[in-house]
Amino acid sequence: MAKRVAVFGGTFDPVHIGHLRSALEVAQALKLDAVRLVPNALPPHRAAPNVSAQQRLQMVELAIANEPLLTVDARELKRDKPSWTIDTLISVRQELAPHDQLFFVLGWDAFCGLSSWHRWDELLEHCHLLVLQRPDMQLQAPAAVHALIDNKVATDWQEITSPAGSVVFLQQTPLAVSATQIRALLSEGENIRYLVPDAVLEFIQTQGLYRPV
Numbered sequence: 254m255a256k257r258v259a260v261f262g263g264t265f266d267p268v269h270i271g272h273l274r275s276a277l278e279v280a281q282a283l284k285l286d287a288v289r290l291v292p293n294a295l296p297p298h299r300a301a302p303n304v305s306a307q308q309r310l311q312m313v314e315l316a317i318a319n320e321p322l323l324t325v326d327a328r329e330l331k332r333d334k335p336s337w338t339i340d341t342l343i344s345v346r347q348e349l350a351p352h353d354q355l356f357f358v359l360g361w362d363a364f365c366g367l368s369s370w371h372r373w374d375e376l377l378e379h380c381h382l383l384v385l386q387r388p389d390m391q392l393q394a395p396a397a398v399h400a401l402i403d404n405k406v407a408t409d410w411q412e413i414t415s416p417a418g419s420v421v422f423l424q425q426t427p428l429a430v431s432a433t434q435i436r437a438l439l440s441e442g443e444n445i446r447y448l449v450p451d452a453v454l455e456f457i458q459t460q461g462l463y464r465p466v
């Protein structure tokens with residue numbers, strides 16, 4: 254039986270309930286076997302000053318520890334520079350069986366900017382695109398993106414039988430939380446309980462992360 258796996262990339266700086274609910278809802282909506290959270294390497298100027306890639310990874314590990322549908326994949330952190338999405342997808346694909354289905358999860362905004370991505374026109378050779386749409390958004394993709402997805406949109410994910418090559422849209426209402434907001438609260442000494450899992454909160458506190466430098 255073919256497996257159905259999704260890749261959900263992000264900086265997870267830190268991981269929060271918005272990421273986790275979104276990933277879990279994706280897993281359930283498409284009856285996936287797993288959603289892999291893939292923390293991105295950050296160029297030094299974008300990294301939070303006192304938080305290492307290893308610590309971002311550890312927070313994701315703590316966050317998903319009790320949820321079998323979510324896994325963490327550290328491959329981008331093992332390289333010494335930020336990875337192109339296409340390279341990550343090719344390397345994940347190599348570990349799957351030929352008939353397994355691979356979905357790459359991206360938000361509507363990212364999808365609209367897809368034509369600026371490295372080797373973007375090859376992405377669908379390796380995965381399906383799973384585009385999360387916010388119900389409240391004006392949906393108008395640029396012409397270049399339209400050309401890419403022409404004839405590839407699956408109105409029902411259950412029709413998809415191939416390992417890659419389709420585009421699926423999923424309506425999802427994101428929780429109103431962002432890592433930027435969490436870092437700002439922490440830098441002001443505010444309480445972030447309930448915005449992240451308790452284990453992540455405890456890690457942030459014991460390691461003294463996101464404090465003003």
Ligand code: ATP
Nearest residue numbers: 262263264265271272275360427428430431432433
């Ligand atoms: P930052 O505020 O630092 O930009 P972020 O909270 O947006 O971070 P990222 O790690 O950059 O988080 O996002 C990873 C992925 O999670 C992206 O696809 C993004 O669209 C999605 N995401 C971020 N916040 C939410 C949320 N509240 N609900 C659902 N998805 C989210």
